[in-house]
Amino acid sequence: MLVIGIAGGTGSGKTTVVNKILQQLNTEGVNVLSQDNYYHDNQQLTLSEREVLNYDHPKSIDFELLIQHVKALKRGESIEQPLYSFVTHSRTGDHLLIEPKNVLIVEGILVLTNAELLKEYNLKVFVHADSDERLIRRIRRDTQERGRDLQEVLHRYQTTLKPMHQEFIEPSKNEADLIVPNMKQNTVAIDFLSTVINNTLKKQTRHENTN
Numbered sequence: 001m002l003v004i005g006i007a008g009g010t011g012s013g014k015t016t017v018v019n020k021i022l023q024q025l026n027t028e029g030v031n032v033l034s035q036d037n038y039y040h041d042n043q044q045l046t047l048s049e050r051e052v053l054n055y056d057h058p059k060s061i062d063f064e065l066l067i068q069h070v071k072a073l074k075r076g077e078s079i080e081q082p083l084y085s086f087v088t089h090s091r092t093g094d095h096l097l098i099e100p101k102n103v104l105i106v107e108g109i110l111v112l113t114n115a116e117l118l119k120e121y122n123l124k125v126f127v128h129a130d131s132d133e134r135l136i137r138r139i140r141r142d143t144q145e146r147g148r149d150l151q152e153v154l155h156r157y158q159t160t161l162k163p164m165h166q167e168f169i170e171p172s173k174n175e176a177d178l179i180v181p182n183m184k185q186n187t188v189a190i191d192f193l194s195t196v197i198n199n200t201l202k203k204q205t206r207h208e209n210t211n
């Protein structure tokens, strides 16, 4: 199995890049694990307590479960992925059954910050967009799709999102094999990434057939 980690700040375009790669891949199947589904549940807290948590620190992620799931899929086992709600800031209680496929993409702001998870990747990618562009995209998305108001987005940006980006996310760019500039549509980078993935898959298949 080919395992690819795709990180980048909020609004950098990780989901968009993943979707474009998926359209171009010449493979039997690709699974995408979004880090967003691995936020801690926090059901023991009230909604107002959950609303003020820091969701940009590595400790907000259940890396233990995410790593366990990546390892299980690599062993050929299926997993039950929890689903997360940005409205209630907790898991929905529903799960998605994921069967192993020959490509696994792990996507999220913090997926290049965890030393144990880094060991699982064959290819590490960081999607870059400038912070003003990311903030504009974040305001638009969170107010339209995640039930937030402008005040909430700006407050979160200043208090946790920006400092956590500087402390954890931006430095994780150094772990990347490839940096994708995503200030505007970058078809060259998407074509390049898809080719790298297809070539790596071909090499893996040849290696498996000769062993």
Ligand SMILES: Nc1ncnc2c1ncn2[C@@H]1O[C@H](COP(=O)(O)OP(=O)(O)O)[C@@H](O)[C@H]1O
Residues within 6 Å of the ligand: 008, 009, 010, 011, 012, 013, 014, 015, 016, 017, 137, 138, 141, 182, 183, 184, 185, 186
């Ligand atoms: N290259 C781009 N140019 C303009 N808008 C983009 C670009 N890439 C992504 N977006 C938009 O920015 C928003 C955030 O993108 P998304 O892929 O969800 O980012 P992320 O997953 O990194 O948070 C979405 O509304 C998306 O349509």
Ligand SMILES: Nc1ccn([C@@H]2O[C@H](COP(=O)(O)O)[C@@H](O)[C@H]2O)c(=O)n1
Residues within 6 Å of the ligand: 009, 010, 011, 014, 036, 039, 055, 056, 085, 086, 089, 090, 108, 109, 156, 161
């Ligand atoms: N309950 C939550 C959990 C996370 N967030 C924010 O989501 C961002 C990561 O998701 P992207 O799709 O933008 O990569 C992260 O910056 C958290 O602040 C949230 O708002 N509420």
